[in-house]
Amino acid sequence: MSEEFEPQENNFNFIDDEEVIEVLDPSKVITVRTSGGEVRYVETDEPLAVGDVLIKSDIRINGAVDYFLNGATVDLNTKVPVGQTLTVIGSVKGG
Numbered sequence: 001m002s003e004e005f006e007p008q009e010n011n012f013n014f015i016d017d018e019e020v021i022e023v024l025d026p027s028k029v030i031t032v033r034t035s036g037g038e039v040r041y042v043e044t045d046e047p048l049a050v051g052d053v054l055i056k057s058d059i060r061i062n063g064a065v066d067y068f069l070n071g072a073t074v075d076l077n078t079k080v081p082v083g084q085t086l087t088v089i090g091s092v093k094g095g
Contacts (some may be wrong), residue, residue, distance in 0.1 A: 031085040032057045046080055051076040053086055065090030 024041055030053050032040040040057040042048070048056070050067050054076075067074045069089040080086050 015073070027083050030080050030082060032059060033085055033087050034059065035087075035089040037093060047079040047081045049076065050074060050078050050086060053080055054088075059088065061088075063091035 011075060024043065029041045029043050030044065030048060032038075034067060038059065040059060042053050044056075050069075054061065066089045067078070068078070068089065069078065069080060069084060074080075074086075079083045
Protein backbone atom coordinates (compact mmCIF):
# COMPACT_ATOMS: atom_id res chain seq x y z
CA MET A 1 0.00 0.00 0.00
CA SER A 2 1.38 3.34 -0.98
CA GLU A 3 0.03 6.65 0.12
CA GLU A 4 -1.04 9.06 -2.54
CA PHE A 5 0.54 12.50 -2.32
CA GLU A 6 -2.01 15.28 -2.35
CA PRO A 7 -0.34 18.68 -2.61
CA GLN A 8 -1.86 21.46 -0.61
CA GLU A 9 -2.20 24.81 -2.31
CA ASN A 10 -0.06 26.66 0.25
CA ASN A 11 2.88 24.28 -0.29
CA PHE A 12 3.63 25.93 -3.61
CA ASN A 13 3.46 29.59 -2.63
CA PHE A 14 7.17 30.44 -2.72
CA ILE A 15 6.63 34.21 -2.80
CA ASP A 16 4.79 36.13 -0.14
CA ASP A 17 1.69 37.72 -1.63
CA GLU A 18 2.90 41.15 -0.54
CA GLU A 19 6.49 40.67 -1.75
CA VAL A 20 7.39 42.54 -4.92
CA ILE A 21 9.99 41.15 -7.31
CA GLU A 22 11.64 43.75 -9.51
CA VAL A 23 12.71 42.51 -12.91
CA LEU A 24 15.24 44.76 -14.62
CA ASP A 25 15.14 45.42 -18.33
CA PRO A 26 18.56 44.25 -19.60
CA SER A 27 18.52 46.98 -22.24
CA LYS A 28 18.43 49.62 -19.48
CA VAL A 29 21.18 48.40 -17.17
CA ILE A 30 24.93 48.05 -17.02
CA THR A 31 26.01 44.88 -15.23
CA VAL A 32 29.07 44.97 -12.97
CA ARG A 33 30.77 41.66 -12.11
CA THR A 34 33.70 41.41 -9.72
CA SER A 35 36.39 38.82 -9.16
CA GLY A 36 34.83 38.28 -5.72
CA GLY A 37 31.60 37.05 -7.25
CA GLU A 38 29.55 40.22 -6.69
CA VAL A 39 27.04 41.19 -9.37
CA ARG A 40 25.49 44.65 -9.37
CA TYR A 41 23.12 46.33 -11.79
CA VAL A 42 23.20 50.04 -12.60
CA GLU A 43 20.03 51.36 -14.20
CA THR A 44 20.67 53.95 -16.90
CA ASP A 45 19.41 55.10 -20.28
CA GLU A 46 22.80 56.31 -21.50
CA PRO A 47 26.43 55.16 -21.53
CA LEU A 48 28.35 55.94 -18.33
CA ALA A 49 32.07 56.26 -17.59
CA VAL A 50 33.52 53.31 -15.64
CA GLY A 51 34.07 55.60 -12.64
CA ASP A 52 30.40 56.65 -12.64
CA VAL A 53 29.26 53.04 -12.95
CA LEU A 54 31.32 52.11 -9.88
CA ILE A 55 29.89 55.01 -7.86
CA LYS A 56 26.31 54.08 -8.76
CA SER A 57 26.93 50.36 -8.10
CA ASP A 58 28.15 51.06 -4.54
CA ILE A 59 31.26 48.91 -5.11
CA ARG A 60 34.34 49.91 -3.15
CA ILE A 61 37.85 49.57 -4.58
CA ASN A 62 40.66 48.64 -2.18
CA GLY A 63 43.98 48.64 -4.00
CA ALA A 64 44.87 47.89 -7.58
CA VAL A 65 42.16 46.65 -9.93
CA ASP A 66 41.72 46.11 -13.63
CA TYR A 67 38.56 46.90 -15.59
CA PHE A 68 37.46 44.89 -18.62
CA LEU A 69 34.78 45.54 -21.21
CA ASN A 70 34.24 42.93 -23.92
CA GLY A 71 37.59 41.36 -23.05
CA ALA A 72 39.56 44.60 -23.46
CA THR A 73 41.23 46.50 -20.64
CA VAL A 74 39.59 49.88 -20.04
CA ASP A 75 40.14 52.81 -17.65
CA LEU A 76 37.90 54.88 -15.37
CA ASN A 77 37.02 57.30 -18.19
CA THR A 78 35.89 54.66 -20.70
CA LYS A 79 32.19 54.86 -21.53
CA VAL A 80 30.27 51.64 -20.85
CA PRO A 81 27.32 51.20 -23.23
CA VAL A 82 23.93 50.32 -21.77
CA GLY A 83 23.34 46.56 -21.84
CA GLN A 84 27.04 45.69 -21.45
CA THR A 85 28.92 43.99 -18.60
CA LEU A 86 31.86 45.64 -16.86
CA THR A 87 34.21 43.19 -15.16
CA VAL A 88 36.31 44.38 -12.21
CA ILE A 89 39.27 42.22 -11.18
CA GLY A 90 41.28 42.88 -8.02
CA SER A 91 40.62 44.03 -4.45
CA VAL A 92 36.92 44.83 -4.60
CA LYS A 93 34.31 44.95 -1.82
CA GLY A 94 30.56 45.38 -1.98
CA GLY A 95 28.94 48.42 -0.42
